Amino acid sequence: MLTTARCVAKRSSLSLLKRFMCSPTNSVTSSISMPPEKPIIGTFEPIKKDIYERLFGVNGFEPVAVELFEVLDDKSIMVRLPFIQLLEYIEKTDFDRPANRYILWGRQGAGKTFTLNHLAYWGYLNGFCLVHLASPRDWLDEPAEIEVSESRPGRLDFPLNAALALRHFKNQNSLFLSKSELKVSQKYTWSLREITEQGEPLVNVIDHGISRMKHASDCYAVLLKELKIAANNNLCRLMVLANDVNLFYKKPLVKHADGRVASVEEMTLARAFMKMFKNDWKNGLFVGATYVNQSHWKNRLTPYYPKALLTDRGWEDFDPFIPIKVENYSDMEADSCLDYYTDKMLLQRPQSKTPEGREEIKAINARNPFEMYKFCSNL
Template sequence: MLSRSWRHLCRRYSQAVTFRTTENSPSQHNEKQEGLFYTMNPDLCKQLFGHGGFPKSFQLQTKTFTETAIMVRQPALDLMNCIRASDMDKPVIRYVLYGEKGTGKSLTIAHLLHYVHEEGYLIVHVPWVSEWLRRVPRHKEMSNSQTREGLVDLPLDAAAWLIHFKSQNQTLLKSGDLKISKDYVWSKRETTEAGAPLAALVEHGISRVKYACDVVDALVDELKILSTNKQCKTFVAIDGFNSFFYPLTRLNTPTKKKVKPEEVTLTNSFLKLTNNDWSNGAIVVTADQLAVPDDHQESYLPRYLLYKKGFEHLDPFVPIEVGRYNEKEFLCCAEYYRDRLWLRGPKEIETELKFTSACNPYRFMEQCAPL
């Protein structure tokens, strides 16, 4: 008879075979790994997501589980295949991820970010647009733009985003191969000259927060030029993109006037980046009900969430739905939760949870927490 410790080891090994894949490189993921979890390297995780990108509930879960494991799902595989097959000489293709609340749109983007990082892309990632426009603390710093009349700057948010950009692209920026195409004059004494490394432009926005929004705008222009000239491949990922098109933000001017999204300089910069007037890259955005107030959450379809203006801005685009778990994904997730001691009790409880959660990934995670 097997000893207790040996039986425990066998059980753990059999579970590992069931719900995990040993292939931790997204470039090698295919339909064979669909529904299985792969583990991200902690250092890489810190580099790519240290300044945002994971939902808060998932971040808490990674701390509890002492690892960052992401499920390989079909929408991410479809997008990887599309990016591989696309002609980089043609204008960039826009992809829109959509789906019900809690189905895993942000984690699909996280999987893709890991993939494009391995493939050597320059990453332009906005973790959550609503952080700029909707989740606004009272002390939010806002100022009138000095270079674009009638618009407002969010310098602290712009500087924080530049730090995120620098972290995600540290290897490419350190190489010094990417140069800026023209002079940028910030003041009588401050200039970033043509031919300077792209990293110098980013550093200026971080160290001189006053100019951070103008630096972001200049960075967008430079990235489009660099990509089109085949000096780098650029991957743009914007989570909660539809927040740019909701009629009002929660920002107020000193005179208590409500600020519209198009009156924010960051909005204009990233809408400019999502035009398809450049090549050698890819654009993935999400249309998410949680990115807008409750009064505009009746449907999760892109046409509804993006409004007419946003839909026309992205058209033509490739829609990709992120759905609920299928049978295999649900069972693998349940096994993973059991392995992490997040789910306990008899096997029969899984049937009940499948019914009560309706195979919604977030709801399933939430319902397992007290068990």
């Protein structure tokens, strides 16, 4: 038995455990209705409550976005130009060729995460198998617990985070898994008595990782490996989505028991997920969104271009990729947003509903979606 090293993360693991235990089941409770064929920019597309819980109940949106949905008592996403651009690219994609890779980039608060999650919703409605990573920071900087891998000496496992990722995958793909017949391509031995035989349903690997957190990290790595094999064999159409993807190329905060800083190659989850960055698979696409922290005045001049954020290594890993810039709201989108806030009674002061007041709101916040919400929530 290898020595087990555990550490207490900055953020308590209780919140992760609560999300894991209270996440929705994988039952299918409603039929899927396709969205309009040609979404109109500036309109809001509502997400049914049961579908929202299935897609984003475990993970997906940042706390401020969850707060927005709760305050407005509505779960709708604005149709924006980057989303339309992605749909146009997907429509013209030859899925028999290596997977196309797209990088969403732009200023902080411009809506990269919302665009990514909007695509996840669209992919769900259109039968894609989703692999969705909402925040690699939970793996690279603040894992709930750390254990030395028993199957791969020298690597670090994050059991609770891995089990949460498996639950997130199972919830998002509940309908897909109920209809597909994906099977494992080889035999996997987890312990002397726990084995997944070749030809067993892939969902058995997922269930084993959820019930046996000790093996959850290895199960997640096997899941990604088998999904690539299935996509190459035309058994599924895969959509891989990664928020804050450039964090994989910064120095992690996770350390070994002896105090050494761990590299991403030494983390089972990160190592497995980064293999999805390659285009050695077909029948799918990869979409990543960059993260830039410009909230503090000292960071206002932080570069937000893909080259600066991905670093040379990330640039090489994704080359070639299709960059899609997520801008602040256009004037029309900002007006649509303010109309929405007015309808949902987020704007209370009479002055905020006048033409002059609306123009002042847009000017003060430079039509940045996040800044507009923060400003309007105090009106």
